[in-house]
Amino acid sequence: MSDLRIAVSALHSFCCDALQAANVPPEDARLVADSLAQADARGLNSHGVVRLLPIYTQRLRAGTTRARPRICIERQRGAVTVVDGDAGMGQVTGTFAMRTAIDLARGIGAGIVGVRNSSHFGFGAMYVEQAVAAGMIGVALTNAPSNMPPWGGRTPYFGTNPIAVGIPCGQERPIILDMSTSVVARGKIVMAQKKGESIPPDWAIDVDGQPTTDAAAALAGAVLPFGGYKGSGLALLVDVLSGVLTGAAFGLHIINLYDEGERTQNLGHFFVALDPSSFLPAGDFEARMDQFVREVRCQPRMPDVDRIYLPGEIEFEQAEESARSGVVLPDAGVTELDQLAIELGIRPLQARAGV
Amino acid sequence: MSDLRIAVSALHSFCCDALQAANVPPEDARLVADSLAQADARGLNSHGVVRLLPIYTQRLRAGTTRARPRICIERQRGAVTVVDGDAGMGQVTGTFAMRTAIDLARGIGAGIVGVRNSSHFGFGAMYVEQAVAAGMIGVALTNAPSNMPPWGGRTPYFGTNPIAVGIPCGQERPIILDMSTSVVARGKIVMAQKKGESIPPDWAIDVDGQPTTDAAAALAGAVLPFGGYKGSGLALLVDVLSGVLTGAAFGLHIINLYDEGERTQNLGHFFVALDPSSFLPAGDFEARMDQFVREVRCQPRMPDVDRIYLPGEIEFEQAEESARSGVVLPDAGVTELDQLAIELGIRPLQARAGV
Numbered sequence: 001m002s003d004l005r006i007a008v009s010a011l012h013s014f015c016c017d018a019l020q021a022a023n024v025p026p027e028d029a030r031l032v033a034d035s036l037a038q039a040d041a042r043g044l045n046s047h048g049v050v051r052l053l054p055i056y057t058q059r060l061r062a063g064t065t066r067a068r069p070r071i072c073i074e075r076q077r078g079a080v081t082v083v084d085g086d087a088g089m090g091q092v093t094g095t096f097a098m099r100t101a102i103d104l105a106r107g108i109g110a111g112i113v114g115v116r117n118s119s120h121f122g123f124g125a126m127y128v129e130q131a132v133a134a135g136m137i138g139v140a141l142t143n144a145p146s147n148m149p150p151w152g153g154r155t156p157y158f159g160t161n162p163i164a165v166g167i168p169c170g171q172e173r174p175i176i177l178d179m180s181t182s183v184v185a186r187g188k189i190v191m192a193q194k195k196g197e198s199i200p201p202d203w204a205i206d207v208d209g210q211p212t213t214d215a216a217a218a219l220a221g222a223v224l225p226f227g228g229y230k231g232s233g234l235a236l237l238v239d240v241l242s243g244v245l246t247g248a249a250f251g252l253h254i255i256n257l258y259d260e261g262e263r264t265q266n267l268g269h270f271f272v273a274l275d276p277s278s279f280l281p282a283g284d285f286e287a288r289m290d291q292f293v294r295e296v297r298c299q300p301r302m303p304d305v306d307r308i309y310l311p312g313e314i315e316f317e318q319a320e321e322s323a324r325s326g327v328v329l330p331d332a333g334v335t336e337l338d339q340l341a342i343e344l345g346i347r348p349l350q351a352r353a354g355v
Numbered sequence: 356m357s358d359l360r361i362a363v364s365a366l367h368s369f370c371c372d373a374l375q376a377a378n379v380p381p382e383d384a385r386l387v388a389d390s391l392a393q394a395d396a397r398g399l400n401s402h403g404v405v406r407l408l409p410i411y412t413q414r415l416r417a418g419t420t421r422a423r424p425r426i427c428i429e430r431q432r433g434a435v436t437v438v439d440g441d442a443g444m445g446q447v448t449g450t451f452a453m454r455t456a457i458d459l460a461r462g463i464g465a466g467i468v469g470v471r472n473s474s475h476f477g478f479g480a481m482y483v484e485q486a487v488a489a490g491m492i493g494v495a496l497t498n499a500p501s502n503m504p505p506w507g508g509r510t511p512y513f514g515t516n517p518i519a520v521g522i523p524c525g526q527e528r529p530i531i532l533d534m535s536t537s538v539v540a541r542g543k544i545v546m547a548q549k550k551g552e553s554i555p556p557d558w559a560i561d562v563d564g565q566p567t568t569d570a571a572a573a574l575a576g577a578v579l580p581f582g583g584y585k586g587s588g589l590a591l592l593v594d595v596l597s598g599v600l601t602g603a604a605f606g607l608h609i610i611n612l613y614d615e616g617e618r619t620q621n622l623g624h625f626f627v628a629l630d631p632s633s634f635l636p637a638g639d640f641e642a643r644m645d646q647f648v649r650e651v652r653c654q655p656r657m658p659d660v661d662r663i664y665l666p667g668e669i670e671f672e673q674a675e676e677s678a679r680s681g682v683v684l685p686d687a688g689v690t691e692l693d694q695l696a697i698e699l700g701i702r703p704l705q706a707r708a709g710v
Contacts, residue, residue: 078463079434080633108433112465114634137600152663153654165592175595177588209657227582233532233666236651237520240530244643245492245634251650278435279469279600288599295606296591299508302564308507311588 004334005326010352011049012037014337018053021344022060023067024089032056032091035122040329041322042315046187047123050194050333054340055257056089056120064264065089065119071096074116074247079104081113082246087264090121094140094269098127101273102134109278114246115269120144120257125178125312128166131273132174139272140164143242143249145256145265147186149222151232154209156222157251160186161238168276170286172293176312181235182223189215189223195330242268359689360681365707366404367392369692373408376699377415378422379444387411387446390477395684396677397670401542402478405549405688409695410612411444411475419619420444420474426451429471429602434459436468437601442619445476449495449624453482456628457489464633469601470624475499475612480533480667483521486628487529493521494627498597498604500611500620502541504577506587509564511577512606515541516593523631525641527648531667536590537578544570544578550685597623 015033020026040048059065069088073081081100085093097113104111121127124140131138144159160182167175180186183203192199193215201211204218212218225231243250248268255265276285297308329337334349341348370388375381395403414420424443428436436455440448452468459466476482479495486493499514515537522530535541538558547554548570556566559573567573580586598605603623610620631640652663684692689704696703 075634077633078465080464080630082634108463109435110433110465110467112629137596149657150651150654150663152656152660153651154657155655157651157654167592167595175591177592179585179588226585230534230581230586233534236530236666237522237532240522240644240647241492244647245629245631245640247635247639250643250647274467274600275435276600278432279430279437280602284602285600288605289595292595292599292605296505296508296512299505299512300510301507302504302509305507308505311591 003328003331004350005328006349007326007352008037008041008322010349011040011327013352014341014346014349015049015053017346018057018340018344019060021346022057024060025068028089028092031095032089032122035091035126038126038319039123040327041319043318043322044123044315046185046191050329050336051187051190052120052122054336057340057344059119059257060089062262064262069093073100079108079110079112081111083113083115085115085118087117087119087266090119090142090267090269091126093118094121094127094271095130097269098130098138098140098271098273101138101271102131102136105136105273105275106134109275111273113271114241115271116246116248116266117264118248118267118269119265120267121269123178124162124164125166125176125315127271128164128176128178129174132166132168132176134273135168135275135277137168137274137276138164138166139270141238141242141270143239143254143268144186145254146252147223148182148225148232148235149205150236151225151229154205154222158232158235158239159254160223161235161242163234163238167289168286169289169293170283172290173310173313173316175289175293175310176315178312179226181225181231181238183226184223186219186223189218193219194332238270241270246270358683358686359705360683361704362681362707363392363396363677365704366395366682368707369696369701369704370404370408372701373412373695373699374415376701377412379415380423383444383447386450387444387477390446390481393481393674394478395682396674398673398677399478399670401540401546405684405691406542406545407475407477409691412695412699414474414612415444417617419617424448428455434463434465434467436466438468438470440470440473442472442474442621445474445497445622445624446481448473449476449482449626450485452624453485453493453495453626453628456493456626457486457491460491460628460630461489464630466628468626469596470626471601471603471621472619473603473622473624474620475622476624478533479517479519480521480531480670482626483519483531483533484529487521487523487531489628490523490630490632492523492629492631494625495519496593496597496625498594498609498623499541500609501607502578503537503580503587503590505591506580506584509560509577510562513587513590513594514609515578516590516597518589518593522644523641524644524648525638527645528665528668528671530644530648530665531670533667534581536580536586536593538581539578541574541578544573548574549687593625596625601625
């Protein structure tokens with residue numbers, strides 16, 4: 001049996017059904033399905049359905065991620081709000097928090113929202129695109145279970161703590177920078193392990209602190225920060241803003257998505273929305289961004305480079321291709337989803353339209 | 356003649372005198388002297404007296420940096436302020452802008468201040484320490500004259516656009532992350548050239564896009580971002596926030612500090628101050644930071660590592676050492692400062708107390 005090509009809409013409806021079977025309200029299920037199916041559509045299978053839906057539903061059924069959380073505003077002062085996610089799904093709490101930040105920014109130019117007591121929030125681009133859709137610059141940070149040493153260290157303390165920033169343009173597509181502070185997202189090593197592939201030697205170290213190309217050894221050891229001590233410093237910063245500042249867990253105290261099914265994760269997130277019209281007359285920022293993007297794109301290229309991509313462009317184009325042709329899922333992943341469908345009593349992926 | 360050891364206080368008074376001779380008011384001269392002498396004291400000679408004082412005074416005397424600018428608030432809405440620096444010294448405008456951000460944060464939890472029409476602002480740690488001294492988390496960004504290609508490009512578009520973040524702790528020293536988005540600050544390549552030293556091959560490319568170890572060829576070519584496309588994405592982000600958003604110049608449009616003495620630089624900066632007591636009960640954040648710092652410091656180390664440093668620790672300790680023993684300046688640099696003293700009619704460095 002070869003890898004299957006699945007329509008994005010089929011993936012999406014499968015996620016919705018699975019999450020609703022795990023007691024998630026329809027509207028929330030749709031949000032999480034958007035996150036997982038869009039990640040696959042963009043080629044980010046480290047944040048896609050195969051990797052995340054089984055563990056999400058497992059935690060939901062165990063109650064360690066709450067299907068129907070009581071998300072509440074803990075503190076509100078001026079430009080700052082702190083949200084308690086009540087151990088709900090990160091996508092649900094994150095979307096609520098970014099909406100809160102956007103509302104603040106509409107009123108006073110900027111909104112900063114910290115989130116505690118949350119769970120894995122999927123790919124970060126989703127939240128900054130929410131800001132961009134409202135004409136705002138958006139920032140989304142989250143901490144993550146520890147798998148990266150501090151600089152000079154040998155064992156994990158930080159997560160791969162990602163940084164996402166979205167910037168609206170006028171005629172041009174928005175800039176969407178979404179990156180982990182590790183060399184690669186840990187999910188890519190998980191996917192390599194699932195596919196039985198080896199990994200490059202600069203991605204991770206084993207438990208003895210030695211570089212390794214073995215995905216399993218890397219997952220038992222630690223991933224490395226991108227760009228050496230500078231990437232490590234950024235990972236630290238993300239944990240301070242997402243975890244220490246919000247009242248969430250940080251560093252070693254964050255519960256792993258996979259290994260500790262009995263406890264809630266207590267992840268923290270940090271969201272910013274910034275209204276460009278507080279800085280410049282309405283429309284000026286977007287016009288200046290168009291100029292900026294066009295100038296960057298037209299710079300002289302390295303000999304082996306066909307095109308200069310702005311952050312997010314590759315993923316947007318991949319999503320368009322996926323909308324036309326569907327998403328290719330590894331055979332092993334589809335088998336896992338079939339098993340999940342049986343467990344949850346929902347229609348299997350292959351039985352859906354557009355497969 | 357060997358390299359000279361100079362007292363930090365002598366360096367500081369020399370800067371004050373030089374800047375006042377160039378018509379800078381005493382209080383502003385002291386701020387800029389703080390920046391230059393502190394940079395040298397911390398071992399950041401890329402932002403120190405030898406590299407910057409001659410060009411600063413040259414521009415001041417030419418009027419392309421204004422000794423007595425009329426700094427003004429262009430826009431103010433809620434949490435956001437935009438400052439026009441009137442082509443004054445970056446340190447003067449930057450300190451004003453961060454003070455404005457701190458005042459905003461005192462009132463409404465967060466303050467965000469964009470600056471246009473500014474000049475080189477020295478090392479970024481200075482501003483975030485200003486926030487930390489007020490009990491705030493501080494962020495300071497600036498764009499810079501182009502010397503780094505966009506990812507995939509061969510010729511400069513972005514500057515080495517640095518990121519500085521300061522985080523207050525309780526008992527522990529604050530965390531001060533201050534880094535360029537290039538592999539190294541361009542100033543380090545300038546210093547290598549002044550000392551006649553070669554540079555590592557991963558720092559820069561020559562005009563043909565080839566890696567080079569020759570400092571002069573690197574300065575004629577382009578420096579490279581740290582961490583590949585991720586560092587490049589951060590450099591882009593810093594230019595958007597500092598330049599595009601504030602109404603300052605960006606990318607290729609920024610005037611170089613050294614090469615174009617007839618025009619003002621029109622640099623942009625971006626400052627954030629964030630009050631931790633908007634997120635957590637007073638004192639909680641600082642106590643949690645102490646725990647975080649102590650945990651990071653005690654993680655198991657790589658075999659060849661004696662100690663895990665938090666961002667800023669090396670520089671703080673170097674500054675303490677310099678306060679005791681003075682700063683070593685290269686002979687060629689001292690000669691340049693002697694020449695400057697003659698031009699400006701001020702007392703030479705070696706004639707000052709503590710040399």
